[in-house]
Amino acid sequence: MPDIVISVRHLSKRYLRGPDHPLSVGQIVVNAARETYRNLRGRPASRASSFQKQESFWGLKDISFDVERCERVGIIGKNGAGKSTLLKILSRIVYPTEGEARIRGRVKSLLEVGTGFNPNLSGRENIYLNASIHGLERREIESRLEEIVEFAGVQDFLDTPVKHYSSGMVMRLGFSVAAHLDPDILLLDEVLAVGDVSFQQKCLKRVEALTSGGRTVLFVSHSIDAIARFCTRCIWLEHGQIMMDGSTQEVSEAYLETVLDIKSSYHSDFVKLKESSEKLQGDSEKDRQKALSIVKKIQSVEGGGTNDDVKDPESLPDSETLDNEGLLIEVVRLVEARVVTKRGEAVSAVAMDESVGIEITYEVLKSGKLLVPAIGLTAPDGTHVFWAVDTDLNPITQIKPLGVHISIAWLPTHFLNNGRYLVSLAIITPDPMERHVVRENALSFYSLEASSDVNAARGPVARNFPGVLRPRLVWETFVRSEEAERCRQSTIAKF
Amino acid sequence: MSKLPSSTRQSDEIIIRPPSELLRFDLGEYYQYRHMFRALVWRNIRVQFDEVYLSFVWVWVRPLLYVVVFVAFRKLSNANVHVSIPYALYLYSGLILYYYFVESTMETAGALKNDAHLLTKVYFPRLITPMVPTVANLVNLGLSLIPMAIMMLWYGVWPSWRIVLMPLVVLQCMILIVGIGTIVAAITLTNRDWERFLSSVLYIGLFISPVIYAPDMIPEQARVIYLVNPAVGTLLAFRSTAFATETFPVWAWLYSVVFSLGVFILGVRIYRTAESQFADKL
Numbered sequence: 001m002p003d004i005v006i007s008v009r010h011l012s013k014r015y016l017r018g019p020d021h022p023l024s025v026g027q028i029v030v031n032a033a034r035e036t037y038r039n040l041r042g043r044p045a046s047r048a049s050s051f052q053k054q055e056s057f058w059g060l061k062d063i064s065f066d067v068e069r070c071e072r073v074g075i076i077g078k079n080g081a082g083k084s085t086l087l088k089i090l091s092r093i094v095y096p097t098e099g100e101a102r103i104r105g106r107v108k109s110l111l112e113v114g115t116g117f118n119p120n121l122s123g124r125e126n127i128y129l130n131a132s133i134h135g136l137e138r139r140e141i142e143s144r145l146e147e148i149v150e151f152a153g154v155q156d157f158l159d160t161p162v163k164h165y166s167s168g169m170v171m172r173l174g175f176s177v178a179a180h181l182d183p184d185i186l187l188l189d190e191v192l193a194v195g196d197v198s199f200q201q202k203c204l205k206r207v208e209a210l211t212s213g214g215r216t217v218l219f220v221s222h223s224i225d226a227i228a229r230f231c232t233r234c235i236w237l238e239h240g241q242i243m244m245d246g247s248t249q250e251v252s253e254a255y256l257e258t259v260l261d262i263k264s265s266y267h268s269d270f271v272k273l274k275e276s277s278e279k280l281q282g283d284s285e286k287d288r289q290k291a292l293s294i295v296k297k298i299q300s301v302e303g304g305g306t307n308d309d310v311k312d313p314e315s316l317p318d319s320e321t322l323d324n325e326g327l328l329i330e331v332v333r334l335v336e337a338r339v340v341t342k343r344g345e346a347v348s349a350v351a352m353d354e355s356v357g358i359e360i361t362y363e364v365l366k367s368g369k370l371l372v373p374a375i376g377l378t379a380p381d382g383t384h385v386f387w388a389v390d391t392d393l394n395p396i397t398q399i400k401p402l403g404v405h406i407s408i409a410w411l412p413t414h415f416l417n418n419g420r421y422l423v424s425l426a427i428i429t430p431d432p433m434e435r436h437v438v439r440e441n442a443l444s445f446y447s448l449e450a451s452s453d454v455n456a457a458r459g460p461v462a463r464n465f466p467g468v469l470r471p472r473l474v475w476e477t478f479v480r481s482e483e484a485e486r487c488r489q490s491t492i493a494k495f
Numbered sequence: 496m497s498k499l500p501s502s503t504r505q506s507d508e509i510i511i512r513p514p515s516e517l518l519r520f521d522l523g524e525y526y527q528y529r530h531m532f533r534a535l536v537w538r539n540i541r542v543q544f545d546e547v548y549l550s551f552v553w554v555w556v557r558p559l560l561y562v563v564v565f566v567a568f569r570k571l572s573n574a575n576v577h578v579s580i581p582y583a584l585y586l587y588s589g590l591i592l593y594y595y596f597v598e599s600t601m602e603t604a605g606a607l608k609n610d611a612h613l614l615t616k617v618y619f620p621r622l623i624t625p626m627v628p629t630v631a632n633l634v635n636l637g638l639s640l641i642p643m644a645i646m647m648l649w650y651g652v653w654p655s656w657r658i659v660l661m662p663l664v665v666l667q668c669m670i671l672i673v674g675i676g677t678i679v680a681a682i683t684l685t686n687r688d689w690e691r692f693l694s695s696v697l698y699i700g701l702f703i704s705p706v707i708y709a710p711d712m713i714p715e716q717a718r719v720i721y722l723v724n725p726a727v728g729t730l731l732a733f734r735s736t737a738f739a740t741e742t743f744p745v746w747a748w749l750y751s752v753v754f755s756l757g758v759f760i761l762g763v764r765i766y767r768t769a770e771s772q773f774a775d776k777l
Binding site: 015016089090091092093094095096097098099100101102103104105106107109111112115116118120121125128129132133134135136137138161 | 507508509510511512513514527528530531533534535537538541542545612613614615616617618619771775
């Protein structure tokens with residue numbers, strides 16, 4: 001039997017969207033007089049009518065889900081999707097308008113670090129204050145004081161008023177207390193990870209450690225990377241409703257596709273248009289002209305219609321050659337392209353420790369030419385990272401026979417940084433250069449933080465990595481000595 | 496750090512429902528949060544005494560200055576204030592309790608605003624914060640009693656057995672403070688004007704309460720109206736517990752007790768109702 005620790009049933013929250021300023025005394029008097037007058041005339045205003053004056057909206061609408069013990073659930077959504085409202089209701093800071101939630105176990109919610117810190121009190125006193133606000137007893141705090149202080153790194157300033165601390169120290173101290181609360185169920189808001197980047201990462205690392213110890217975690221974030229890093233399950237909220245609830249992998253893919261406009265697969269319109277053009281072809285000269293115009297239409301659709309990211313329409317490929325009669329003949333057609341994993345599934349988000357392949361499906365319509373598939377990669381910041389071609393030098397395999405072919409280019413693991421990468425596709429003939437197919441930025445995918453830090457390219461460094469790549473290189477370090485020098489020489493020789 | 500959380504509370508279940516179905520008191524919960532209450536009281540005390548070096552002295556200086564001013568006025572005007580004990584002592588004893596009352600009430604009324612950062616971030620039983628100033632300010636009141644004891648020695652005024660009732664009178668005063676404070680706190684949530692109104696009333700209250708004169712000064716006809724003020728019973732009872740010569744105003748004080756309890760219950764109810772909207776509005 002599943003051990004359910006959080007159970008949410010039909011939870012809804014209505015907010016009033018009205019004039020924010022309070023009623024003035026004058027308005028109160030006027031309202032009271034109006035109500036009295038109504039009452040005298042025997043038409044008391046119903047509660048509903050006074051309610052209508054303020055516009056209301058549902059911050060959450062009919063949310064239901066269960067969380068089992070030890071589950072780590074991420075809640076994702078855009079700003080205003082209701083993530084924070086849900087967390088606040090579960091933290092009992094605001095009440096729901098309808099529905100019910102049950103929580104079993106010792107809950108701690110961290111919507112902020114350093115809640116209730118007082119600048120005039122010393123670090124030690126603030127630790128006691130903050131921890132007792134979160135419901136810890138004096139004894140419990142005393143037993144953890146040393147760890148808290150050590151984690152925050154404020155040993156020398158323990159009896160200094162917090163107002164003399166740097167803001168970084170205050171953050172560290174606040175987080176340190178939070179990290180030592182030791183609950184069964186942890187409700188976390190991403191605002192927890194404020195401050196500089198390295199501290200954010202340190203917080204996340206700590207949370208990761210906390211969450212792996214058999215605790216149930218609910219983590220609210222709009223960063224899919226943070227959720228991918230330590231949530232096993234993900235709930236996607238949109239306009240106060242659950243759009244999707246499933247494994248982090250599934251949900252993050254769907255979320256990224258919608259939110260970041262990730263196109264993990266590309267389908268040529270050619271397939272359906274071709275059928276209609278084939279039917280027309282070969283009847284008469286008139287129809288032949290008609291077919292030609294359709295072919296042209298196909299080209300325009302394929303070349304620019306499906307893609308807004310094409311930078312330079314002038315440089316579109318000459319994907320046709322002229323035959324003896326001066327008519328256009330296709331050499332190769334792009335049928336389909338996908339971003340795939342080793343398991344062959346199409347994906348839109350790939351963890352850095354997983355290999356990702358770009359699969360291109362194309363139909364060779366005219367044999368006899370050397371056809372080389374190529375892919376290009378553009379980094380999240382728009383930097384063109386590379387173009388890569390199929391390195392097969394064998395003309396027999398590169399001169400492809402008629403029919404549908406599939407080429408997959410595998411990108412190495414621990415190679416890309418995180419973010420949204422765009423993929424361009426091309427099929428070329430090298431000499432003389434002919435570009436049969438070029439689709440700039442036809443595909444995109446999201447490179448996620450590795451799901452495990454073991455052997456990740458980030459090593460022990462917790463901060464964000466700049467740059468378009470984050471390769472895991474081979475590192476060697478020796479103490480400089482004669483023996484080590486010999487050792488080094490032999491290693492170099494090996495490579 | 497990685498020791499497993501205590502399993503004793505795992506059977507506890509928190510049920511979150513819309514507020515209308517939840518308006519009941521859970522005293523056990525308040526007991527669970529006693530540490531937080533203590534920490535907040537300690538914070539209030541620490542902060543007050545940390546900001547100035549001579550804080551002890553300042554607690555005494557203000558009522559003593561008032562004493563000097565009023566004693567001088569009385570000398571100059573030759574007014575009859577119907578006071579049987581030394582006037583300075585009468586004034587001082589009234590002023591310290593009245594200031595305790597005014598300051599704590601104002602702080603309680605502002606508790607929602609001052610602790611908004613807590614209310615919007617952490618769950619705790621919401622009646623904790625408005626009770627903090629009343630308790631924290633007891634330190635000031637206690638300190639103020641030291642000069643009073645010295646004055647009593649100086650003037651040769653002695654307390655009777657009734658001094659054991661003093662904590663009861665102070666407790667009644669605390670109940671009154673929390674009652675008024677929570678009502679105002681709940682109202683000021685939607686309308687800040689009431690806070691100004693309260694402060695005006697409290698400062699005027701100094702002159703319609705037996706602080707600077709004895710109630711005998713009030714004409715018989717107006718006495719009933721005068722006694723409506725619940726602070727009258729409290730102040731007279733407080734003095735009676737301190738000074739043997741003052742009679743205990745049994746009926747006036749009982750009225751104050753009933754009034755305080757009524758206001759307290761009303762205040763708590765209003766506050767609990769407003770509670771459901773706290774985080775939405777702050």
